[in-house]
Amino acid sequence: MESELHSIGELARASGLGVGTLRYYDGAEVLTPAWVDPRTGYRWYRHGQLADARLLARLRRVGLPLTAIRAVLGAAPGSGQARQVLDAHLRRLEDGLADARRELSLIQAMIDEREQPMTTTPAALRLTVPAEGLAAALDAVRFAVCADPELPALAGVLFEPDGPVLRLVATDRYRMALAEVPATGAPERPVAGTVVPTALVDALRALLGAGAAEVALTLGGGTLRAEAGEHRVEGAAPAFDYPDHRAVTRLEPEHRITLPAAELRAAVEAGATRTLPSGPAGADCEVTVLTLTGDGRLAVAEDPAPEGYRLAVNRDFLLEALDAGRPGQLLLELGGPIAPLAVRSPDRSGTFSVLMPIRLPEAG
Known part of the structure; x- marks a missing residue:
């Protein structure tokens, strides 16, 4: 042999x-x-x-x-599975390179400011965004803002200009919400985002109900100013380093499930829950366990959850994510049992929520 x-x-x-x-x-x-x-x-x-x-x-x-x-x-010969794996890896590499270029550009700007502080003071950035779109974006992320006073960098919403859009990000470490609104006036080069404190976010949201079609935002110098028609709000926006949301939201789902938001809400509200110590500061929370039926439909598992695919998430966080989204169809992206759950609206690619999974105790 x-x-x-x-x-x-x-x-x-x-x-x-x-x-x-x-x-x-x-x-x-x-x-x-x-x-x-x-x-x-x-x-x-x-x-x-x-x-x-x-x-x-x-x-x-x-x-x-x-x-x-x-x-x-x-991979079986001729199945195309090997090429799919390689294509996904190439996308990850390209995304990583884009992130590295963005960070290096921001680092270069910080170095210039450090070496020439008298000549490189960043100019205020002025953006114009539709008032209705900004209101919808704030509504989509506000629920995920951190309320822990020990984490001031998360006690607000990140306003991040990114070419033709203004991206809003909020997280409390257990969930993250993102939304995008069209914007004009942003430079082509990357610029650092501004963390707008919660109170100022709420004041801005109230301003957007004044009836103006557009709102002018001025970011920079540790402040945010918003002008809508004859109305204006302004406040301090301290400089904080915000967590890298790209690392969290670059997902590779194994399953994509489309279903009506009302159907999922009804199933979650009526479904079984488990109490686990997985909330903020280790507090107990009610957990919903999602599973897949034999024909590929999403279901809320009974307690104890059956064997097979199981993804556990904070029940209240899931309901809040559903409230923040638009009514109608939802697109859920599910990875493995310890991968984040993404809750999307099919017609809003840049606006979605991500819920961190909760590890279930081993059976027996």
Whole structure:
């Protein structure tokens, strides 16, 4: 048998993978040998596994995660699954590069200000946005603002100019909400966002009910000023470093479920819950467990939840996310049992909520 097989050393030399690396991928069930000598434990590989080993070496070079490598090598020929995995990885790399360019641009501006403080004071940024759109955006994110006084950087809404849109972000670490509104006046280069305190956010929302079609926002110098017709609000907006929302919201869902918002709300309100210590400061909260039926529909699991797919989220947070969205159809994006849940409206790609999952205790 050994004459028909390649030793682990031969496979290592042919692929560029180390012997220790090949042993690791055997243990990870990614590239298992065709035969292991029961006496010596030495690994032997089929000739066809040379191509797999060379492919594995290249997948490692581009930083493909272990689960993705396993999916590529295990994909059925002609299924297109391997290409889908690679396309998703390429998108992640491109997104990461875009984020790095944005951060480096902001870092360069900070360095310029530090080295030449008298000549590089940032100018105030003036944006014009539709009042109705800004009101809808504030309504979509306000519920997720943090109320913990120990976390002042989260006690408000991030106003982040991004080319043709103004992005609003709110989070309390257990959920995150994002919304976008068209904006004119923003520079093409990235600029740092402004965290608008909660009280000023609420004052701005009240201003938007005055009937003006547009609102002019001036950001910079530690303040925010909003003008709508004859009305104006202004207040301090201290400089805080806000969490990187892109890292949280770059999701790779395994399931996409479309259903009416009213149907989900009724199921959550009537469905079983579990009490778990997963709220702010470790407080108990009521948890809804979502599951998938045999025909792929979303359902609220009974208690105890059945085996199979289960995703647990804070019940109140889920209901608040439904209230903040538009009535009508919802698009839910579900990953694994410890992946965030995204709640979207199909017609508002930049406006959605993300709920952090709650780990369920092991059965038994």
